[in-house]
Amino acid sequence: xxxxxxxxxxxxxxxxxxxxxxxxxxxxxxxxxxxxxxxxxxxxxxxxxxxxxxxxxxxxxxxxxxxxxxxxxxxxxxxxxxxxxxxxxxxxxxxxxxxxxxxxxxxxxxxxxxxxxxxxxxxxxxxxxxxxxxxxxxxxxxxxxxxxxxxxxxxxxxxxxxxxxxxxxxxxxxxxxxxxxxxxxxxxxxxxxxxxxxxxxxxxxxxxxxxxxxxxxxxxxxxxxxxxxxxxxxxxxxxxxxxxxxxxxxxxxxxxxxxxxxxxxxxxxxxxxxxxxxxxxxxxxxxxxxxxxxxxxxxxxxxxxxxxxxxxxxxxxxxxxxxxxxxxxxxxxxxxxxxxxxxxxxxxxxxxxxxxxxxxxxxxxxxxxxxxxxxxxxxxxxxxxxxxxxxxxxxxxxxxxxxxxxxxxx
Amino acid sequence: xxxxxxxxxxxxxxxxxxxxxxxxxxxxxxxxxxxxxxxxxxxxxxxxxxxxxxxxxxxxxxxxxxxxxxxxxxxxxxxxxxxxxxxxxxxxxxxxxxxxxxxxxxxxxxxxxxxxxxxxxxxxxxxxxxxxxxxxxxxxxxxxxxxxxxxxxxxxxxxxxxxxxxxxxxxxxxxxxxxxxxxxxxxxxxxxxxxxxxxxxxxxxxxxxxxxxxxxxxxxxxxxxxxxxxxxxxxxxxxxxxxxxxxxxxxxxxxxxxxxxxxxxxxxxxxxxxxxxxxxxxxxxxxxxxxxxxxxx
Numbered sequence: 200x201x202x203x204x205x206x207x208x209x210x211x212x213x214x215x216x217x218x219x220x221x222x223x224x225x226x227x228x229x230x231x232x233x234x235x236x237x238x239x240x241x242x243x244x245x246x247x248x249x250x251x252x253x254x255x256x257x258x259x260x261x262x263x264x265x266x267x268x269x270x271x272x273x274x275x276x277x278x279x280x281x282x283x284x285x286x287x288x289x290x291x292x293x294x295x296x297x298x299x300x301x302x303x304x305x306x307x308x309x310x311x312x313x314x315x316x317x318x319x320x321x322x323x324x325x326x327x328x329x330x331x332x333x334x335x336x337x338x339x340x341x342x343x344x345x346x347x348x349x350x351x352x353x354x355x356x357x358x359x360x361x362x363x364x365x366x367x368x369x370x371x372x373x374x375x376x377x378x379x380x381x382x383x384x385x386x387x388x389x390x391x392x393x394x395x396x397x398x399x400x401x402x403x404x405x406x407x408x409x410x411x412x413x414x415x416x417x418x419x420x421x422x423x424x425x426x427x428x429x430x431x432x433x434x435x436x437x438x439x440x441x442x443x444x445x446x447x448x449x450x451x452x453x454x455x456x457x458x459x460x461x462x463x464x465x466x467x468x469x470x471x472x473x474x475x476x477x478x479x480x481x482x483x484x485x486x487x488x489x490x491x492x493x494x495x496x497x498x499x500x501x502x503x504x505x506x507x508x509x510x511x512x513x514x515x516x517x518x519x520x521x522x523x524x525x526x527x528x529x530x531x532x533x534x535x536x537x538x539x540x541x542x543x544x545x546x547x548x549x550x551x552x553x554x555x556x557x558x559x560x561x562x563x564x565x566x567x568x569x570x571x572x573x574x575x576x577x578x579x580x581x582x583x584x585x586x587x588x589x590x591x592x593x594x595x596x597x598x599x600x601x602x603x604x605x606x607x608x609x
Numbered sequence: 610x611x612x613x614x615x616x617x618x619x620x621x622x623x624x625x626x627x628x629x630x631x632x633x634x635x636x637x638x639x640x641x642x643x644x645x646x647x648x649x650x651x652x653x654x655x656x657x658x659x660x661x662x663x664x665x666x667x668x669x670x671x672x673x674x675x676x677x678x679x680x681x682x683x684x685x686x687x688x689x690x691x692x693x694x695x696x697x698x699x700x701x702x703x704x705x706x707x708x709x710x711x712x713x714x715x716x717x718x719x720x721x722x723x724x725x726x727x728x729x730x731x732x733x734x735x736x737x738x739x740x741x742x743x744x745x746x747x748x749x750x751x752x753x754x755x756x757x758x759x760x761x762x763x764x765x766x767x768x769x770x771x772x773x774x775x776x777x778x779x780x781x782x783x784x785x786x787x788x789x790x791x792x793x794x795x796x797x798x799x800x801x802x803x804x805x806x807x808x809x810x811x812x813x814x815x816x817x818x819x820x821x822x823x824x825x826x827x828x829x830x831x832x833x834x835x836x837x838x839x840x841x842x843x844x845x846x847x848x849x850x851x852x853x854x855x856x857x858x859x860x861x862x863x864x865x866x867x868x869x870x871x872x873x874x875x876x877x878x879x880x881x882x883x884x885x886x887x888x889x890x891x892x893x894x895x896x897x898x899x900x901x902x903x904x905x906x
Contacts (some may be wrong), residue, residue: 246649268631314867321650343649411767417850419868451852458768460850473744492746567848596869604863608679609686609852 200384201333201514202287202311202463202480202550222434237508243438243592245558247342250446252334252588260341260348260375268348269525274494276524278303280401280531281520282326283316289535290547298533301372303527320345320519329531331379331517334369335420335590341375344518346376353529356536361515361553361579364513370591377532380482380550381577381586383511384421385504387469387479387487388570390399397503400429402476403453407605409447410457415450417461419603420588424510428586433508435586447602454609461607465492469500480512481575482550485568502574511577513553551577617674638882640874642667653871664874670880673892678858682860687856688769691838694777695831702779702785703827707819710793711801724790727783736847739765741775743848768851776848777841782833788833792826793819825899836885857881 209312214357224536230602241257252258259420262268274440278301286309294305308327310316316339319325338374340346351357356577357365386397393409395569403425406413415422424435426446437443453459463469470490484502491497516535518528534540546567559576568575591599640655643662647654656662674680705724713720725878727735742748743765750762796819804818805811842858857877866872 271833312866317650318652321652338650339651353778411769414850454852456850457855460768461852462850463845470742472746501786592652593869596651600864600868600870604860605679607852607855607863608860609855 201512202482209408217314220478236567243595244590245338245342245590246337249338249342251338251592252369253589254302254368254587257371258338259371260338263344266269266344267349268350269529271350271352275301275530276527277544278305278524278527280305280524280527281311281325281327281362282329282531283320283325284329284331286311288331288548290544292547293535293540293544296499296543296609297531298461300534301527301530305531323397326521326523328524328528330517330519332517333375334513334515335586337369337515337517340517340547344520347520347522347525349532350529351517353526354533354536356538356545358535359536359538359554359556361540361555362578363583368515369587370515376517378553379514379516380548381511381513381534381553382550383481383504383509383575383577383581383583384416384425384478385475385481385502385509385574387465387484388503389469389472389475389499390501391499392470392472392475396501397476399505400425402503403459403478404429404449406455406457406476409475411458411496412473413453414460414462414464414477415453416478417463419599421478421510422450422461422585423447423599424588424604427509428505428510433586435510436589436591436595439589440598443598443602447606450606454606456511468494470497480578482548484572485550485551485575488569488573497569498571499575499604500572502572504574507584509581509585511582511587513582513587514550531603551581553577553579561578620765627778637883639880640877641881642872644872646869646871648869651867651869651871660855663872667717667876667879668872670876674880678881680857683855683857683860686854687839687858690774690777690854690856691835692836694774694781695773695835698771698782698834699827699831701704702789702830703780706789706793707788709790719792724783724786732780733843736776736780740847741773766848768849768853770849770854773845773849773854776844777838780841780844781838784834785830788830789823789826792829793823796822816881825896828892828895832889835888839885 242250242253242258245251247601249261250258270486280303282305284307288309289307294307297303298305308318308325311482315332316330317336317339320327320330329499330346351373354377358374360378366372367378370376386400386402388397388402390396392412403413403415415425420435423443423446424578425448427435427437427442429432429449430442431502432442432443450459456538460474465474465477466483466486468474469477469479469484470487471492472495479500479502481504484500487500488497491500516532518525518532535544535552536553536554538556541554542557544556547550559578562576563570563573611853627855639662640657641653643664643666644656645653645654645663648841670680672678674684693863709717709720719746743764744750745764747765749765750759753759781811798824801818804814808819840858842862845854845856845859859879861874861877862872863874864877873878
């Protein structure tokens with residue numbers, strides 16, 4: 200799931216309709232058989248026969264003969280550029296800057312959760328140029344030929360990105376994507392309401408005095424991963440049903456102990472004091488200052504994350520296969536990777552772009568992030584030492600979903 | 610022959626409407642529940658030919674709905690919430706409808722307009738408004754503390770079943786009052802006067818004349834709000850978000866909106882629909898019986 204996946208948001212509530220399927224290559228049964236097999240080198244095989252990337256099994260995504268990158272040196276189209284993004288996920292000033300520089304118009308269509316985005320994209324109803332996916336959906340988008348490979352001759356600014364993300368394990372040689380933001384999953388809390396600040400995930404299981412004021416993310420991967428890490432299991436992409444069910448049992452214990460809530464509104468709940476201890480994302484707390492009630496200083500909120508084995512998420516930008524303005528789309532990606540524009544975007548967004556120019560210590564010193572929330576900043580060393588939530592096989596997805604449903608049934 | 614069919618043929622548009630907009634989507638839900646899932650995008654793939662239907666998901670759902678298993682807990686809880694909320698809605702809504710129908714004279718139009726205004730605001734917005742009211746430092750807590758009922762803020766939003774039930778009552782009561790008002794309005798005043806003339810006190814008139822005559826309206830209004838209440842998931846998500854108060858709508862949402870088991874979500878929808886159809890059939894039976902007795906009378 201994604202930090203911007205606000206299911207119950209101040210905006211309208213959208214359903215993801217069951218869209219029609221994108222062109223499937225090959226027989227259904229063959230794909231399903233491939234999905235169940237594990238490759239001989241250890242990485243599980245996902246849909247379309249693409250191995251699912253793991254940190255120790257980097258994946259070079261295939262380039263299909265009917266989905267090749269565009270040629271170099273082509274002229275830029277006239278636009279307008281159709282961008283499909285999370286709501287409020289790009290600085291409007293950055294967009295305006297791009298419009299001025301290229302003399303085009305940019306139309307942004309937003310989505311509230313990734314399933315809805317995928318349904319819209321696969322139904323073929325609308326045609327977009329640029330999309331902001333997450334790693335979880337990357338192999339599916341490639342297998343379903345939803346996105347096109349990028350041509351690096353149009354992306355000179357890719358060198359501004361952290362070296363480890365210029366050639367990430369989930370997309371070796373950055374064939375299909377460029378990175379956009381990085382964030383960690385940790386604990387957002389109210390310093391003034393808790394007797395002591397959390398020092399580990401066991402803070403949830405010890406939170407009985409704060410029953411009713413504790414929340415975890417309404418995301419099966421994030422919440423169950425937290426329970427796995429609490430048990431000391433670092434493979435958060437495990438498909439071992441015993442481990443996943445044990446994690447689910449731990450979460451059910453939380454229901455008994457603290458009547459835990461599941462939502463993604465930690466970004467307002469913790470500043471307003473509705474929740475005192477919440478599993479949350481780093482970018483949420485970085486922007487906490489915007490949600491503090493009158494007269495409450497931002498120093499009362501805090502953010503903890505583990506120094507080792509932290510869950511790190513990273514967003515990407517991709518170009519859709521049916522893009523009407525592929526060259527312009529490449530320029531847009533390049534524009535966002537520019538150092539100046541990246542920092543401009545960051546100052547508004549709160550979520551960090553993985554640009555080498557951003558010095559985390561300077562970010563805190565210059566007041567972009569309040570001092571007490573310095574832990575929300577993500578460094579390249581964090582990413583290298585962190586854990587990533589990655590796609591599972593269909594069977595793995597079913598196991599996790601069943602454990603989650605059992606926990607949610609109460 | 611043509612003369613015999615002339616008047617019934619006016620029902621044809623309605624019948625076509627029913628077929629197209631009800632039966633076909635119902636069949637589509639069946640086709641999805643007994644269909645397969647696209648392995649790449651997890652989109653449900655409906656199977657239209659009943660000979661190729663696959664019942665593994667339905668079997669799994671029925672198995673988990675047995676007493677003691679996952680869905681059973683949620684089903685019982687949903688049933689309890691709906692029953693209590695329905696009772697609450699009737700307790701709140703009946704007096705309002707009764708006053709509007711029988712006693713309001715000069716203010717009737719104004720009150721009717723006030724009753725309709727909630728329909729202008731979407732259900733979602735009305736629920737969202739309550740979060741602001743129920744926060745620890747929200748209006749409800751502050752008022753109760755000022756009045757002296759509470760000594761410190763109460764956690765209305767801390768995953769309480771009572772808050773969810775109150776929110777359901779609040780959310781659905783407007784939909785109950787209007788049909789109930791329509792029924793009560795139609796009770797001829799002469800019948801009630803006859804009861805008074807025969808020596809019954811106001812309370813006895815109400816209990817023995819008005820209430821039985823409005824029984825049909827109560828049933829219709831109850832059906833009108835109970836059916837959507839069974840599938841409600843947003844109220845719980847907003848007001849509580851705790852697994853302790855999950856309703857069956859939340860589980861349907863969980864399985865159908867993401868992941869590789871969309872057919873389980875669709876199967877849950879069918880199970881819920883069958884249960885509601887059984888309840889509806891009771892309503893239909895009562896209605897048919899009532900219309901038959903009035904025919905005989």
